[in-house]
Amino acid sequence: MVKKTIGMTGFILVLLWMMPGQTPAGQTLSIAHPEFYPFFERSDNGATTGFFYDIIVEAIDHRMNLKTRWGQMPWKRCQQQVRSGNYDAMITVPTDERASYSKTHTDPFYLKQLKVFTYRGHDRSNEILRIRSISDIKQGAFTVITYSGNGWHKKNISGVGIVSFETSEVHNVWKMLAARRGDIVIEWPVGARAGIEKADVVSKIVETDVMLDAMPFHLLISKRSEHIKILSRFNMIIKEMLYDGTIQKIISTYY
Numbered sequence: 001m002v003k004k005t006i007g008m009t010g011f012i013l014v015l016l017w018m019m020p021g022q023t024p025a026g027q028t029l030s031i032a033h034p035e036f037y038p039f040f041e042r043s044d045n046g047a048t049t050g051f052f053y054d055i056i057v058e059a060i061d062h063r064m065n066l067k068t069r070w071g072q073m074p075w076k077r078c079q080q081q082v083r084s085g086n087y088d089a090m091i092t093v094p095t096d097e098r099a100s101y102s103k104t105h106t107d108p109f110y111l112k113q114l115k116v117f118t119y120r121g122h123d124r125s126n127e128i129l130r131i132r133s134i135s136d137i138k139q140g141a142f143t144v145i146t147y148s149g150n151g152w153h154k155k156n157i158s159g160v161g162i163v164s165f166e167t168s169e170v171h172n173v174w175k176m177l178a179a180r181r182g183d184i185v186i187e188w189p190v191g192a193r194a195g196i197e198k199a200d201v202v203s204k205i206v207e208t209d210v211m212l213d214a215m216p217f218h219l220l221i222s223k224r225s226e227h228i229k230i231l232s233r234f235n236m237i238i239k240e241m242l243y244d245g246t247i248q249k250i251i252s253t254y255y
Helices: 002-018 051-062 075-084 125-129 134-139 151-156 172-178 189-198 226-243 246-252
Strands: 028-033 067-072 089-092 110-119 144-147 164-167 184-187 205-222
Touching: 028 051, 028 075, 051 067, 051 226, 051 246, 075 089, 075 205, 110 125, 110 172, 110 189, 125 205, 144 172, 151 205, 164 172, 172 184, 172 189, 172 205, 184 189, 189 205, 205 226, 226 246
Parallel strands: 028 067, 028 089, 144 164, 144 184
Antiparallel strands: 089 205, 110 184, 110 205
16 A cells, blocks of 8 residues: 555656646756846846846746746847757747747736937927827937847837837947937836946936836747746746735835
8 A cells, every 4th residue: 555655646746747837846947138237237246136037036946946047148149049049038028020939928027118218408309308109209200229139129119110220238328329329219217227327428318208118028938948838837926926016026126
């Protein structure tokens, strides 16, 4: 009887291990990310920090028993690494292009509000302050500065014919705007303020009250990764963390 009980227990454990969404201990999910405070940042001792990092570690490392490994690189390269399968995952906004090489979950874990920024002394500042939609930007023939690999920008700005200028590093958009190499930047205010300070152009940039959109952030996993099976469970965990206040508590420590 004891042997039968032990055998049945082992069989059940194997079945549980094989169930979709289960995450056996010891496995590692590699995540490619850019430096973009307060989403991600590298501390003085080389460790990754930031509230996206904290949210994912809480969900995956602590609640799903799957270790994460983080690699910092330019944003365009992050996407290339996930496309090729060299990294398992990245955190970003789902797009049709990204859906061609990755899969994601149903519910976003964060909505990033976007505002319009311009440079101080712009001779069309009154017109910029009257912007209410992307069509206003196009009709006004305003040019927009962004960073390489910005999928939202590609779909909603350059994709509709608005003239755009790109830089490979996120914080360099503020140097370009301060140098008047474009009319506006469309970005998340909290991250923007840190980038503006890093670029040392605080006195040259104006944050307007123009709000345009909200970008839904998800975990995207490469179709080449064995970890695609965790996405449904990850979505359940994220919903729990939103409901129990964990995500808001994490975010509140950053801004």
